[in-house]
Amino acid sequence: MAKESSSVWHPNTQMSEWDEFGSIVEAKGMWLTDSKGRRMMDAVASMWCNVWGHSDPDLIGAMREQAGRLQHSPLFNLTHEPAEQLADGLVGISPGMHRVFYTDNGSSAMEVAVKMALQCNSNKNTGRHKLASLENGYHGDTFGAMSVGYIPEFFGRFRSHLFDVERLPAPRQYRLPAGFTPEDYAGHCLDAMEKVFARDETAALIMESGAQMAGGALVYPEGFQRSVSRLCSRHGVLLVLDEIASGFGRLGSMAQYVAQDSRPDVIAYGKMMTGGYLTMAATLATKKVYDSFLGGPEEGRHLFHGHTYTGNPVAAAVACRNLEMYGERDLIGRIARTSRIFGEYAGRLGRMRLAGDVRHKGMMMGIEMVSDKHSKDPIATTKGSINRIFFELGRRHGLYIRTLGNILLLVPPLAISEEELAEMLDRASAMLKSAETLIL
Numbered sequence: 127m128a129k130e131s132s133s134v135w136h137p138n139t140q141m142s143e144w145d146e147f148g149s150i151v152e153a154k155g156m157w158l159t160d161s162k163g164r165r166m167m168d169a170v171a172s173m174w175c176n177v178w179g180h181s182d183p184d185l186i187g188a189m190r191e192q193a194g195r196l197q198h199s200p201l202f203n204l205t206h207e208p209a210e211q212l213a214d215g216l217v218g219i220s221p222g223m224h225r226v227f228y229t230d231n232g233s234s235a236m237e238v239a240v241k242m243a244l245q246c247n248s249n250k251n252t253g254r255h256k257l258a259s260l261e262n263g264y265h266g267d268t269f270g271a272m273s274v275g276y277i278p279e280f281f282g283r284f285r286s287h288l289f290d291v292e293r294l295p296a297p298r299q300y301r302l303p304a305g306f307t308p309e310d311y312a313g314h315c316l317d318a319m320e321k322v323f324a325r326d327e328t329a330a331l332i333m334e335s336g337a338q339m340a341g342g343a344l345v346y347p348e349g350f351q352r353s354v355s356r357l358c359s360r361h362g363v364l365l366v367l368d369e370i371a372s373g374f375g376r377l378g379s380m381a382q383y384v385a386q387d388s389r390p391d392v393i394a395y396g397k398m399m400t401g402g403y404l405t406m407a408a409t410l411a412t413k414k415v416y417d418s419f420l421g422g423p424e425e426g427r428h429l430f431h432g433h434t435y436t437g438n439p440v441a442a443a444v445a446c447r448n449l450e451m452y453g454e455r456d457l458i459g460r461i462a463r464t465s466r467i468f469g470e471y472a473g474r475l476g477r478m479r480l481a482g483d484v485r486h487k488g489m490m491m492g493i494e495m496v497s498d499k500h501s502k503d504p505i506a507t508t509k510g511s512i513n514r515i516f517f518e519l520g521r522r523h524g525l526y527i528r529t530l531g532n533i534l535l536l537v538p539p540l541a542i543s544e545e546e547l548a549e550m551l552d553r554a555s556a557m558l559k560s561a562e563t564l565i566l
């Protein structure tokens with residue numbers, strides 16, 4: 127139970143709507159337990175980052191062991207074994223990538239990605255300094271990340287302070303503008319992109335790899351990312367891919383850009399890198415990008431960026447162990463099997479009255495909730511925010527839920543078993559059933 131007067135200001139939360147927050151005291155596997163003894167299955171994977179479930183002894187052991195030896199050492203003028211080993215591991219899972227730059231959260235990794243892309247153009251005197259990105263993208267909450275992202279509800283208050291980015295239409299399959307099929311619309315998006323690229327001013331295109339997650343669990347149509355990648359290389363535009371939510375297996379493959387047959391110049395990993403146990407993120411660049419930063423000290427070509435906790439040894443050690451476990455336990459193969467459960471439930475969930483559209487890929491499912499399937503009007507109620515209502519409903523059904531606008535997002539820890547995932551989806555469908563009575 128929250129204290130009578132708590133001092134915590136919660137993220138992205140209308141504080142006046144909550145008089146108390148459930149206090150989690152313990153977590154094991156897929157289950158969270160609060161101070162009142164209530165249990166919830168973690169359908170949020172601790173904000174999309176948990177891989178093996180909670181309290182995994184291997185990951186805890188790796189943290190404990192490293193913390194006992196070297197708890198922090200900077201990468202300024204120094205290095206350490208966990209940072210070296212992890213960088214090799216990350217390059218190993220990322221074909222085409224050559225160097226790893228560490229940060230401690232995804233937003234910072236994207237700030238670095240944008241700075242790398244801009245400075246690489248400046249190092250090479252390309253004369254290009256404009257950035258392009260996709261509408262509805264999300265890359266984090268810092269100013270650079272908000273500028274290249276931009277979901278109006280999230281960032282509207284800061285719009286006048288965001289830097290200028292060419293925003294290109296993003297493909298979608300639900301709520302298509304009138305007169306388009308999904309294929310036509312993806313073609314339209316690519317045409318719009320090519321028109322902008324043809325001006326020869328674009329330094330880099332920034333987009334999420336595989337799907338727009340925070341923008342609403344919007345999975346790109348087959349072939350879209352490959353076509354974007356080809357457009358970028360044809361027009362000399364650097365391709366920056368955000369793998370923070372989609373990489374490390376969430377969408378079914380280790381690096382989503384490989385599955386999408388695309389060739390980025392810069393990528394960013396975050397969320398699942400440490401298995402969800404400590405905060406760490408990384409930006410990776412190709413040799414071509416990296417080499418443009420080399421030169422004499424007087425030339426000032428080095429990357430102008432660095433954080434205090436960059437490459438923290440404890441975070442790096444747990445990330446190394448996490449990466450090893452992906453191999454030892456064939457997590458990607460396991461996900462291919464487990465994710466079929468989402469497919470088995472999609473039809474049934476889609477027939478529920480609240481479900482306008484059900485989208486899923488790998489270990490992610492988004493159920494877009496509407497008040498009317500025909501008009502596709504998003505669900506609305508005067509009983510409070512959708513997030514608050516579904517959180518409470520979820521808790522009653524033994525599920526931890528955090529909605530994205532009118533989308534019910536189900537993103538379990540990646541190593542969830544088939545039985546546990548079926549249980550989670552049974553609970554979600556019972557929850558949707560009670561939501562019908564409450565909301566419609």
Ligand SMILES: *Cc1c(COP(=O)(O)O)cnc(C)c1O
Pocket residue numbers: 231232233234236264265266267334339340368369370371372396397
């Ligand atoms: C979460 C997320 C980020 C930001 O990461 P933080 O660690 O929350 O700063 C960036 N891009 C995508 C696609 C994300 O899902």
